Amino acid sequence: MKNIAVIGAGTMGNGIAHVFAQTGFNVRLIDISEESLDKGIATISKNLDRMVAKEKITETDKTNTLAQITLCSDLKEGVAEVDLVVEAATENINLKLKIFKDLDIICPPKTILATNTSSISITQIAAETSRPEKVIGMHFMNPVPIMQLVEIIRGYSTSAETTRTIMALSKTLGKTPTEVNDYPGFVANRILMPMINEAIETLHHGVAGVEEIDTIMKLGMAHPMGPLQLADFIGLDVCLSIMNVLYNGFKNPKYAPSPLVVNMVTAGKLGIKSGEGFYDYSENRKAETVSKQFLTG
Numbered sequence: 001m002k003n004i005a006v007i008g009a010g011t012m013g014n015g016i017a018h019v020f021a022q023t024g025f026n027v028r029l030i031d032i033s034e035e036s037l038d039k040g041i042a043t044i045s046k047n048l049d050r051m052v053a054k055e056k057i058t059e060t061d062k063t064n065t066l067a068q069i070t071l072c073s074d075l076k077e078g079v080a081e082v083d084l085v086v087e088a089a090t091e092n093i094n095l096k097l098k099i100f101k102d103l104d105i106i107c108p109p110k111t112i113l114a115t116n117t118s119s120i121s122i123t124q125i126a127a128e129t130s131r132p133e134k135v136i137g138m139h140f141m142n143p144v145p146i147m148q149l150v151e152i153i154r155g156y157s158t159s160a161e162t163t164r165t166i167m168a169l170s171k172t173l174g175k176t177p178t179e180v181n182d183y184p185g186f187v188a189n190r191i192l193m194p195m196i197n198e199a200i201e202t203l204h205h206g207v208a209g210v211e212e213i214d215t216i217m218k219l220g221m222a223h224p225m226g227p228l229q230l231a232d233f234i235g236l237d238v239c240l241s242i243m244n245v246l247y248n249g250f251k252n253p254k255y256a257p258s259p260l261v262v263n264m265v266t267a268g269k270l271g272i273k274s275g276e277g278f279y280d281y282s283e284n285r286k287a288e289t290v291s292k293q294f295l296t297g
């Protein structure tokens with residue numbers, strides 16, 4: 001494998017493009033929004049600067065990594081010749097089903113189609129294509145250049161060969177891939193999201209404030225960041241959509257999203273990316289604190 005396309009240049013897409021490019025792959029970073037593409041490449045450049053400052057890579061490594069990435073706003077042009085597509089567009093089922101339907105038509109038969117979805121069924125996405133054996137979940141963690149895990153999700157029809165290829169590829173990227181089966185939330189979010197939701201409900205019921213809840217989970221459970229801070233970091237819209245997948249997938253009220261997170265998302269308070277969530281990120285003060293703490297933690 002040499003040529004990779006990443007769809008979506010947002011929080012996850014730019015990180016995925018970064019790690020592939022840094023490992024020497026030719027990367028096409030595709031987004032419908034020019035603004036996201038500009039922001040995505042600026043983020044990659046800033047993160048590479050940080051690595052240069054820490055003497056983890058050289059200025060030449062940075063230049064070479066950036067040179068491996070081509071920005072693209074046209075899906076057809078971006079994926080025409082690639083060996084692998086990693087889709088990291090917005091967490092919306094209809095959007096993803098449409099993207100995979102289009103990819104199946106545009107991409108050569110050899111191309112493996114991976115999705116970075118946090119929770120949407122790989123089996124359902126694969127069923128939109130004529131190559132369900134070549135569709136797989138490749139769930140990177142945020143921030144991608146730092147986090148070790150890639151949760152590899154086998155859909156009902158994903159072949160053993162596709163799984164082997166993607167497991168090996170993830171190791172090439174310096175990651176630790178872990179194979180799981182396709183059930184709502186997979187493993188990571190089936191366990192993480194109920195914890196975040198419970199933290200939001202704890203706040204909603206007035207048991208304690210934001211700082212108190214996060215301090216208890218950080219210092220008491222040795223978590224690198226508190227659940228509310230983590231929710232801001234992930235994006236409250238992303239959290240809510242994962243909670244809805246769990247709720248609808250299991251039909252169990254224990255997964256019902258807190259009304260507080262529903263209200264916050266409706267009001268456009270999405271966490272770091274919108275400037276406000278459980279914390280105030282105006283003038284980027286908190287945002288800086290969060291990423292610095294996380295990156296060094």
Ligand SMILES: NC(=O)c1ccc[n+]([C@@H]2O[C@H](COP(=O)([O-])OP(=O)(O)OC[C@H]3O[C@@H](n4cnc5c(N)ncnc54)[C@H](O)[C@@H]3O)[C@@H](O)[C@H]2O)c1
Binds near residue numbers: 011087089092095
């Ligand atoms: N945020 C996290 O911590 C996290 C962690 C793991 C997985 N994920 C998953 O990664 C995916 C992306 O999440 P994110 O947080 O990066 O979202 P984001 O909102 O930061 O970025 C999504 C990007 O997709 C682009 N997009 C939307 N429709 C598109 C299309 N048709 N073609 C090309 N680009 C399109 C948007 O313009 C945007 O730039 C989601 O499936 C999410 O569940 C997120």
